[in-house]
Amino acid sequence: MSIETNRRPVPNSNERVSGFSELPSPADVVSELPAGDELQYRVGRARQEIRAVLDGVDPRLLVVVGPCSIHDPAAGLDYARRLADAAARHRGELLVVMRTYFEKPRTTVGWKGLVNDPGLDGGHDIAAGLRAARGFLRDVGKLGLPAATEFLEPISPQYLADLVSWGAIGARTTESQIHRQLASGLSMPVGFKNGTDGGLRVAVDACLAAAAPQAFLGIDEDGRASLVATSGNPDAHLILRGGAGGPNYSAADVAAAGSALAASGVNPRVVVDASHANSGKSHVRQAEVLTELASRIAGGERAIAGVMVESFLVPGAQRLDPGTTDPSRDLVYGQSVTDACLGWEATEVALAALAAAVRADRG
Numbered sequence: 001m002s003i004e005t006n007r008r009p010v011p012n013s014n015e016r017v018s019g020f021s022e023l024p025s026p027a028d029v030v031s032e033l034p035a036g037d038e039l040q041y042r043v044g045r046a047r048q049e050i051r052a053v054l055d056g057v058d059p060r061l062l063v064v065v066g067p068c069s070i071h072d073p074a075a076g077l078d079y080a081r082r083l084a085d086a087a088a089r090h091r092g093e094l095l096v097v098m099r100t101y102f103e104k105p106r107t108t109v110g111w112k113g114l115v116n117d118p119g120l121d122g123g124h125d126i127a128a129g130l131r132a133a134r135g136f137l138r139d140v141g142k143l144g145l146p147a148a149t150e151f152l153e154p155i156s157p158q159y160l161a162d163l164v165s166w167g168a169i170g171a172r173t174t175e176s177q178i179h180r181q182l183a184s185g186l187s188m189p190v191g192f193k194n195g196t197d198g199g200l201r202v203a204v205d206a207c208l209a210a211a212a213p214q215a216f217l218g219i220d221e222d223g224r225a226s227l228v229a230t231s232g233n234p235d236a237h238l239i240l241r242g243g244a245g246g247p248n249y250s251a252a253d254v255a256a257a258g259s260a261l262a263a264s265g266v267n268p269r270v271v272v273d274a275s276h277a278n279s280g281k282s283h284v285r286q287a288e289v290l291t292e293l294a295s296r297i298a299g300g301e302r303a304i305a306g307v308m309v310e311s312f313l314v315p316g317a318q319r320l321d322p323g324t325t326d327p328s329r330d331l332v333y334g335q336s337v338t339d340a341c342l343g344w345e346a347t348e349v350a351l352a353a354l355a356a357a358v359r360a361d362r363g
């Protein structure tokens with residue numbers, strides 16, 4: 001909806017803005033799609049369990065696993081049902097949290113996720129995207145699976161975050177003050193990726209900034225522009241995702257990261273992303289990275305609190321060009337439209353190997 005206004009345009013302003021469209025307020029969307037008491041309780045409990053795993057109090061391994069992006073909620077839910085079964089099977093060893101990623105940071109341009117473009121067609125119906133994402137989070141939560149997401153747009157958490165148990169700030173935004181401030185006010189543990197160049201310092205600094213109280217510009221539940229004051233997030237941690245110089249998941253890399261974190265007073269235990277620059281975005285390589293991580297965990301390496309896995313029903317990835325690709329005809333069901341993912345069978349193998357590794361090491 002474009003807003004009609006009688007106000008005279010401010011001279012020299014908005015010269016390159018082609019339109020404003022009003023969005024529903026967060027309160028409107030939340031009341032249309034409420035969490036409900038049971039799901040609220042589950043989200044709160046999952047956040048506590050994740051904290052306990054990150055702190056090493058709970059001996060399980062955190063496994064953040066799921067599609068690179070949710071583009072087809074039906075296929076995403078099909079995946080979630082299988083993952084919920086696997087999570088229940090391995091619940092003694094693994095704390096499985098599903099990747100439900102709706103906002104994609106792009107290196108240059110491309111489809112920016114379900115919130116930004118739910119029609120996959122360049123239509124940018126963001127109001128529908130927010131509702132689709134919230135509806136999906138509810139469906140996943142009802143299966144008993146905690147949800148993980150990357151927070152990219154600074155105002156979207158007001159619409160979605162009450163249903164999210166673990167958050168990430170991506171490699172392209174870890175250095176951004178806006179995202180560090182945002183993390184300082186988020187209610188769940190938040191992982192910061194190392195920078196795309198492989199730099200760890202930006203992520204350590206991000207954890208420190210997120211742990212501090214912050215004041216910044218945002219919106220409240222009613223969508224009003226607001227000064228947001230936060231108390232700081234004590235559960236910020238590092239995700240090693242590799243970088244321009246290559247992977248950084250070796251035992252030496254993990255130990256060096258732990259020392260850098262400890263020297264700054266940040267949790268030295270890390271989440272290792274088996275995808276992205278740690279696998280050269282190859283799903284085949286991702287499986288090999290997970291095999292190596294499992295054998296190191298079985299051998300007693302305690303500094304790995306969790307792993308991240310990009311996984312969907314069908315292995316690999318397919319191309320999506322919004323406006324050109326016809327989503328109803330051109331796309332393979334259950335295959336990623338962003339980074340290449342492990343297929344479901346390989347995911348089951350990887351989860352079983354990780355669970356066996358935890359059993360071997362941690363009893």
Ligand SMILES: O=C[C@H](O)[C@H](O)COP(=O)(O)O
Pocket residue numbers: 068104105106107108109110276338339
């Ligand atoms: O995880 C997803 C991608 O790696 C990230 O969004 C960047 O994607 P791009 O380089 O294809 O734009």
Ligand SMILES: C=C(OP(=O)(O)O)C(=O)O
Pocket residue numbers: 068101105150169170171172193241276
């Ligand atoms: C975009 C992602 O990763 P990174 O920020 O590491 O590129 C992701 O995990 O989806």
